[in-house]
Amino acid sequence: MHTELMHTDFEDVAGQAAPPTRLTADGVLAEAVRWRRRRATTWVAAGVATLLAAGVGLSLQQHPAARPEPAGPPDPSVTPARNDPFGGLYSLVATDDVHLFAKVGAASLRSEDGGATWKAWTDTSGGGELTSPAPGVLTTTVETINDKFDGQPANGPKAYYTHRISTDAGQTFRDVLVTTEAVAEVPAGGWLFHTCYSASDPCPFQALDPGRARLAPLAAQPPLERAEAAGVPVSAGLWVTGTDPASKLPAVAVSHDRGRTWTKRVLATGKQALGGVVATVDGVTAYTIVQVPNPNYPGTQRTPAPDASVGLLFRTTDGGQTWTQADPGHTLPSSYEYFDGDAYVAADGTHVAASPRSRPQQWFTSRDGAAYRAGRPDGLGENLNATGEHPPVVARPGFYLAFDDEAMYRSPDGLHWTRVPIKAP
Structure with missing residues (x-):
């Protein structure tokens, strides 16, 4: 994770300018860990996760910095609208x-x-981004100032x-009806x-019932x-990451x-x-990536260490019952912070991680987490879009989906991809 991102995290928490760049790694992390940039409304299944931007209900067009420039000339099969600043495909959602x-x-297409x-x-949703947090469901959030x-x-x-x-x-x-009576299960x-919506928000997990369009607190909260x-x-x-209340170390809670x-x-x-x-x-x-302080940060003038943190990878093969540290040689780059959706698991168990904030994207894969090699999955584009906070790749059993400015993949x-241009009528 870049030092600039760590400082962004600190500023978000403190409400003031970040400390000098030579603050110790532990000092930076102690503040940044309290509130990550993923301040968002999170729809997470028991289905496919999607993340709405912090300005919930705002469309991607209001966040132009999040969109890359097209990698090349536009595909003639796509008919962009003249009044759109991007002129290409900028949102793609699949309910199945x-x-x-x-x-x-x-243009909105189906x-x-x-x-x-x-x-x-x-x-007719009346909102901004459409998402599909569970099969057969479309959701949106309407913001009213x-x-x-x-x-x-x-x-x-x-x-x-x-x-x-x-x-x-x-x-x-x-409209989803919000209720206060707790439910026993999703x-x-x-x-x-x-x-x-804020660092002080306790952020309780709630269960959404799509059949009844009701939102209710979950009785048994993840112990994190x-x-x-x-x-x-x-x-x-259901998989949840966070911090163990007793040890303050990173932990994963799982419910089956x-x-x-x-x-x-606890990891x-x-x-x-x-x-x-x-x-x-x-x-x-399953795999999880966590960022820990870089003991060599900030280094010296002769041997600088520009990254305030380094990534550690853990792997489970028993549904989250036990975790072991993987990638002992640190072959998975950790010079940037990984966010939810930046990595996925292919059908054969291969872990695939990307750097979605760099263009072209860099991809790294490992069959068992022992060592990673650079290489893009066959047929997958290298300038994938991630609408708002949506992950660049949506992974479901037997169905993986991604898109760029011109086509869907x-x-x-999750290893062999087919490019399909979006043909507007």
Whole structure:
């Protein structure tokens, strides 16, 4: 993770300028670990995870810095709208391997044949980004600015958010009803909902029932501090990363009974760490990356150490019951911070990690976590988009999806990809 990102984290927490660059690694991390940049509303299954940006409900067009320039001349099969500043594909969501929703320029499109053909579609959600946190479901968040906001609690927050859901392939959307009565488990077809708007927010996990469009607190909360849900498929269970309250070390909590009970395991880092990025597709084999202070930071003038932290990789092959440290030779680069969705697990258990914030993206793979090699998965683009905070690759059993400015990429196994241009009608 770059020092600049660590300072960004510190500034976010402290509300003031970051300390000088020669602050010790432990000093930087102690503050940054309290509040990562992933301050967001997190929709996480029991389905596929998607992350809405901190300005929940804002479209990607309001965050132009997040979009790369096109890698080359536009594909003639794509018809961009003249009034769109990017002029290409900037949003792609799949509720399953047949129903897909895309935005090309100002046009909203829908496909009912896996992306082979597309039709114009009227998005009636009223929100910004569309997401699919669980199979067969579309969601969005509508932001309403509070004109009475003046910083005084009596006049309410700066904005109000209304969550909306569709279970009929986007034909209709309903408002989600928020309730206070706790539920024992995440309903079948539902997912964890996690809302964090400030560092002091306790951020309780809630269960969303798509059939009833209801949001309720989960009775058994993951036993972690600073907990964040990982984006994993519905069949993989519920995975949450955070900090063990007793030791203050990074830990992973897993539930394979839809949140009724949790198994917590502390990762043997020896030091407090910045977050954790879990990737799994089958709920059995999983990897997590955590960032720990670099003992050599900031180094000397002759031998500088520009990175305030280094990455440690852990692997489980028993559904989170036990974790062992992998990649003993540190062959997976850790010069940048990994976020949820920056890594995924292929059908055969191969761990695939990317550097989505660099262009072209750098890819690293390992079959068992022992050693990583550089190399892009066959047929996958090198300038993938990640709408808002969406992961660059959505991984579900038997269905992997990604996109760039010009086309979608799909794969049955996460290793061999097919490029499919989006053909606007």
